[in-house]
Amino acid sequence: xxxxxxxxxxxxxxxxxxxxxxxxxxxxxxxxxxxxxxxxxxxxxxxxxxxxxxxxxxxxxxxxxxxxxxxxxxxxxxxxxxxxxxxxxxxxxxxxxxxxxxxxxxxxxxxxxxxxxxxxxxxxxxxxxxxxxxx
Numbered sequence: 001x002x003x004x005x006x007x008x009x010x011x012x013x014x015x016x017x018x019x020x021x022x023x024x025x026x027x028x029x030x031x032x033x034x035x036x037x038x039x040x041x042x043x044x045x046x047x048x049x050x051x052x053x054x055x056x057x058x059x060x061x062x063x064x065x066x067x068x069x070x071x072x073x074x075x076x077x078x079x080x081x082x083x084x085x086x087x088x089x090x091x092x093x094x095x096x097x098x099x100x101x102x103x104x105x106x107x108x109x110x111x112x113x114x115x116x117x118x119x120x121x122x123x124x125x126x127x128x129x130x131x132x133x134x135x
Contacts, residue, residue: 039075041121042101044091052113066108073100089114092121 048056063080070077075095082089095101098120105116122130 038123039094039096040098040101041078041123042093042095043119043121044093044105045087045117045119046089046091046114047086047116048088048114049112055113062111062113066104069104069107070095073104075100075104087117 052059052062063077067077070093073095075093077091077093079092080089081091093101095104101118105118108114109116
């Protein structure tokens with residue numbers, strides 16, 4: 001019997017039940033499936049909701065559950081930092097595409113403990129190539 005202590009774990013278990021063994025089985029290789037192209041990187045800025053603040057002690061477990069959700073769509077939370085100021089945390093994530101990133105964030109945010117703002121990150125070498133092409 002599985003004891004579910006928070007709703008993010010519950011959503012992960014439901015997702016696992018719906019999709020079978022696919023959930024959590026992906027491992028990030030920092031490349032997209034079948035190629036050498038690196039996966040897109042995203043910077044996620046987050047704030048805790050009142051619900052998240054009231055259950056702050058469960059934050060490490062929610063983070064682990066969020067990591068499983070990210071892996072379930074083929075992505076990964078590469079780095080996670082608690083911060084002071086306007087945002088409560090910053091995460092550096094990878095996902096195969098915008099759709100996978102959006103799906104994982106909707107699952108995570110759907111629990112109600114966090115609100116996020118996500119920034120697609122462009123590597124400096126790719127940005128330099130874009131800038132070279134400007135008129």
